[in-house]
Amino acid sequence: EVQLLESGGGLVQPGGSLRLSCAASGFTFSSYAVHWVRQAPGKGLEWVSSIGGSGISTYYADSVKGRFTISRDNSKNTLYLQMNSLRAEDTAVYYCAKRAGIATAGRYFDYWGQGTLVTVSS
């Protein structure tokens, strides 16, 4: 059974930093890209970042580029999101999501975690 479990959320002051983790199990972690997607209170989903299976290719939304860094440790089946220079508008539930396929197949998210709440406030 595929499982994704996020952790590391919490309350942080504007300008602060936080590192989120996502522990994966039930599939060959290194074979799939994984993503971070967030949902601000009362808003829709927003794609944040993605990383390829090998960890070489990374992509970011403009809203977080230069402040957030995505990484993965395939030996630990874990995805990370280092968030720096946090702003109030980064307040959201952060989900990790597994891409369904590789290459040109499965360009959607077939498994999601339950999410971890990040609150940026003084």
Add this chain to the structure above:
Amino acid sequence: QSALTQPRSVSGSPGQSVTISCTGTSSDVGGYNYVSWYQLHPGKAPKVMIYDVSERPSGVPDRFSGSKSDNTASLTISGLQAEDEADYCCCSFAGSRWVFGGGTKLTVL
């Protein structure tokens, strides 16, 4: 990176059909056949209901269907049931990134 445009809310009575639209641009919805739809319940993980515009994952009722015309994708739910009440969010691949819609709240009257 603008979000895809969805109606804020739609509603229907049990047994009726509703359609939720999702409008993007030629750089996302119109440029790729990689539109997916997710059902959101508070406190639960999002669930994929449709992928690749019109494909249905195993376990999703055939009451759910998807389509696309130019820059607008649509999710249709026929034979509405009370359990379908939820938020629905569309998503499109857009090159090296993904873009989501703002979400639509479906109310079953």
